[in-house]
Amino acid sequence: MQSLVIVAHGSHLNPESSAPTYAHADTIRASGAFDEVKTGFWKEEPHFREVLRTVEGDEIYVVPLFISEGYFTEQVIPRELRLDGWDVSEWDSDGLSADQATLVARDVDREVHYCGPVGTHHAMTDVIVRRAESVTGDPDVGEGFGLAVVGHGTERNENSAKAIEYHADRIRERGRFEEVKALYMDEDPEVDDLPEHFESDDVVLVPLFIADGYHTQEDIPEDVGLCEDHTEGYDVPETVAGTRIWYAGAVGTEPLMADVILERAADAGADLGDALATVRETTRVAAGD
Amino acid sequence: MADPTPDPATATPDGGTTTTDEPAVPETDLPSDAFDAVLDAIGDLAPDERIRFEGFAVGRDPDAEGAYVLEPAGDDLRTGLSERDLHAALAERAPRVTDWYAFERVVGEFGPRRAFLRWIEDADGATVATRYAALSEGIERAWGQLRITATVTDRGERRYEVRHVDDAGVPVDDLETHDDPLDAREIVKLDGKGRYRPLKTAPSLRRGWAFPELGPRDAYELVETVYPATVANWHREREGDLDVNHWRETMERQSGIYGVIETWDRGEGHEHVNWVAEACCDDSQCLKRREWEYDEETDLDVDGGDGVFPCREPCSVVVSAARKWTRLESEQPRTYEFELTPSEKEQLEAVVDAVADGRIDEIREADTKEGANRYRARFLRAKLFDEEGNLGGVPTDPDDGE
Numbered sequence: 001m002q003s004l005v006i007v008a009h010g011s012h013l014n015p016e017s018s019a020p021t022y023a024h025a026d027t028i029r030a031s032g033a034f035d036e037v038k039t040g041f042w043k044e045e046p047h048f049r050e051v052l053r054t055v056e057g058d059e060i061y062v063v064p065l066f067i068s069e070g071y072f073t074e075q076v077i078p079r080e081l082r083l084d085g086w087d088v089s090e091w092d093s094d095g096l097s098a099d100q101a102t103l104v105a106r107d108v109d110r111e112v113h114y115c116g117p118v119g120t121h122h123a124m125t126d127v128i129v130r131r132a133e134s135v136t137g138d139p140d141v142g143e144g145f146g147l148a149v150v151g152h153g154t155e156r157n158e159n160s161a162k163a164i165e166y167h168a169d170r171i172r173e174r175g176r177f178e179e180v181k182a183l184y185m186d187e188d189p190e191v192d193d194l195p196e197h198f199e200s201d202d203v204v205l206v207p208l209f210i211a212d213g214y215h216t217q218e219d220i221p222e223d224v225g226l227c228e229d230h231t232e233g234y235d236v237p238e239t240v241a242g243t244r245i246w247y248a249g250a251v252g253t254e255p256l257m258a259d260v261i262l263e264r265a266a267d268a269g270a271d272l273g274d275a276l277a278t279v280r281e282t283t284r285v286a287a288g289d
Numbered sequence: 290m291a292d293p294t295p296d297p298a299t300a301t302p303d304g305g306t307t308t309t310d311e312p313a314v315p316e317t318d319l320p321s322d323a324f325d326a327v328l329d330a331i332g333d334l335a336p337d338e339r340i341r342f343e344g345f346a347v348g349r350d351p352d353a354e355g356a357y358v359l360e361p362a363g364d365d366l367r368t369g370l371s372e373r374d375l376h377a378a379l380a381e382r383a384p385r386v387t388d389w390y391a392f393e394r395v396v397g398e399f400g401p402r403r404a405f406l407r408w409i410e411d412a413d414g415a416t417v418a419t420r421y422a423a424l425s426e427g428i429e430r431a432w433g434q435l436r437i438t439a440t441v442t443d444r445g446e447r448r449y450e451v452r453h454v455d456d457a458g459v460p461v462d463d464l465e466t467h468d469d470p471l472d473a474r475e476i477v478k479l480d481g482k483g484r485y486r487p488l489k490t491a492p493s494l495r496r497g498w499a500f501p502e503l504g505p506r507d508a509y510e511l512v513e514t515v516y517p518a519t520v521a522n523w524h525r526e527r528e529g530d531l532d533v534n535h536w537r538e539t540m541e542r543q544s545g546i547y548g549v550i551e552t553w554d555r556g557e558g559h560e561h562v563n564w565v566a567e568a569c570c571d572d573s574q575c576l577k578r579r580e581w582e583y584d585e586e587t588d589l590d591v592d593g594g595d596g597v598f599p600c601r602e603p604c605s606v607v608v609s610a611a612r613k614w615t616r617l618e619s620e621q622p623r624t625y626e627f628e629l630t631p632s633e634k635e636q637l638e639a640v641v642d643a644v645a646d647g648r649i650d651e652i653r654e655a656d657t658k659e660g661a662n663r664y665r666a667r668f669l670r671a672k673l674f675d676e677e678g679n680l681g682g683v684p685t686d687p688d689d690g691e
Contacts, residue, residue, distance in 0.1 A: 011487075012487040012605070012606060012609060013485070013487070014485070015478050015479065015485040022471075022474055026471070042605065043487070043605050043609075044487070044489075044605075045488075045489045045490075045517040045518065045604075046517035046518040047518075047604065047605060049602065050517070050518040050521065050522070050601075051518070053401075053518060053521040053522070053525070054401075054513060054517065054518050054521050056399040056402075071545060075544060075545075076544070076545070079542070079544075107532075
């Protein structure tokens with residue numbers, strides 16, 4: 001029996017923090033790729049500590065719904081899941097290349113395949129592009145448009161910037177958008193000066209975050225100048241210093257994220273049948289009016 | 290609070306003489322899926338093995354190809370039964386066969402699910418006849434703020450109605466009904482006043498909904514959605530292997546911004562943890578029964594509560610709050626001088642009590658007899674606070690006043 005466990009941060013304060021996790025779990029459940037799909041959280045329930053004991057299957061894939069490799073994926077999750085013998089060298093990663101480690105979880109005395117985070121998987125690049133399609137309502141968006149991929153800077157986690165740059169580079173190489181930039185919240189180039197970094201009249205701004213919350217709903221909109229105060233709200237697009245900014249909100253809410261979760265499990269050996277194709281199709285953006 | 294025994298109004302005595310008050314075992318058909326499952330199970334058996342039901346068993350007849358045995362058989366043929374004979378014999382015993390089918394094939398082996406669904410109808414204590422009679426009337430169980438009513442169809446299938454325990458008498462038509470257990474994720478998110486519930490086992494589950502007719506697996510999923518991992522931990526406790534992690538070891542495990550909490554334990558006793566447990570873990574705040582203590586040797590002095598399901602370690606809400614208290618409790622006390630009337634002192638106590646007991650919304654706007662009444666609080670602030678918000682005009686930090 002094949003089981004998927006999606007582990008995410010969750011929140012004590014924000015009721016919507018877990019919404020993307022649940023939504024992607026539902027998409028994957030509907031695909032029929034796994035006999036069961038469970039969710040576990042750091043700040044909600046079931047907690048990381050107890051989620052594995054709710055799992056019935058014997059072929060268990062744990063996929064962290066996190067943006068980058070770092071404190072949570074390397075220390076907190078393995079410790080709380082009680083992965084026996086875990087060491088970050090199991091992933092043999094340069095900060096972007098964690099794939100999976102197969103270890104016994106002492107909590108249930110069963111092997112689990114502990115996967116790298118969704119945010120650094122190459123399929124995540126497609127989700128950022130899909131997010132741009134969603135927010136513009138245009139499945140062919142690109143011509144005449146710039147794309148800004150935004151995240152924390154290195155102050156919190158050096159791998160966070162690596163993930164942003166990795167995806168920005170990949171999208172730039174495809175030549176679909178006029179220009180692609182990686183911008184940061186707490187270091188240069190800063191998202192506050194977004195119009196200065198782009199020549200295009202239209203720029204899609206995609207924050208590389210899992211869930212909408214303080215950073216994506218308050219910090220970034222105010223820093224970029226979409227609004228004076230987040231409580232006033234803003235339009236999409238909103239014009240700031242002559243640039244029309246299409247603010248996409250957290251990339252993690254994009255339905256195609258379910259595909260990246262599946263890719264992680266597939267890389268770790270899960271048998272998914274045609275679920276990948278199904279999920280890519282069912283999460284597709286409808287063509288504009 | 291959950292009652293670990295079946296409702297006396299619906300439970301039936303285990304065996305004994307039948308009285309006219311005792312509900313009868315309902316007429317039960319043998320559905321073809323249950324019969325086919327028996328045939329499949331027999332097909333997997335060695336010739337001398339048996340499928341065991343309550344009080345009888347069936348298997349292959351070693352002396353006759355394609356025939357079956359039934360033992361003990363009463364007036365039935367004991368050996369050489371054709372498939373038709375076997376069906377007739379099993380149909381006569383349909384409650385016991387459908388009971389086997391319900392637990393062995395529908396519920397399945399998974400420990401927590403199986404133990405929970407068997408506990409609901411006392412399947413490890415009561416006979417099939419007793420249980421089917423009780424199920425025909427409805428067996429009620431409480432799990433936190435859930436009220437679960439188990440029934441049986443005329444085909445021996447279990448059905449579970451789940452609703453808020455305080456909606457017990459409400460007609461189902463007046464409730465918002467659901468059939469997908471995952472719908473409960475929306476039900477548990479906000480309380481009745483629309484506030485986010487960060488702790489799923491807080492006694493603040495909103496009312497007004499029902500899952501009128503769930504199968505066994507969905508009933509279990511619903512309970513696990515409303516109160517995650519509670520069945521798994523309850524099951525481990527029943528099996529005698531609940532892994533409790535006490536305060537000390539839990540705080541020593543923390544890292545990052547929570548790493549500071551272990552410094553709150555200074556080898557000077559555990560009174561601070563008593564306060565944490567009284568603040569966060571009381572039955573008025575959480576329906577889990579706290580099983581963790583200060584450490585393996587040192588019990589806390591406050592009661593762990595009466596919940597059906599155990600709490601095996603300080604949860605993330607407690608850990609987050611403990612981080613705040615670790616910082617606050619590192620401060621040294623100071624002496625402040627204020628003048629308060631006796632009523633003002635009592636009013637401050639009433640305000641703290643009202644917040645701590647979550648009574649703010651119950652205090653009526655014009656009820657100035659209540660110390661935590663809004664006008665009373667505003668009057669106190671107008672009278673005693675200076676422009677900086679200092680009580681009695683006394684600065685919090687003495688240097689600020691100079």
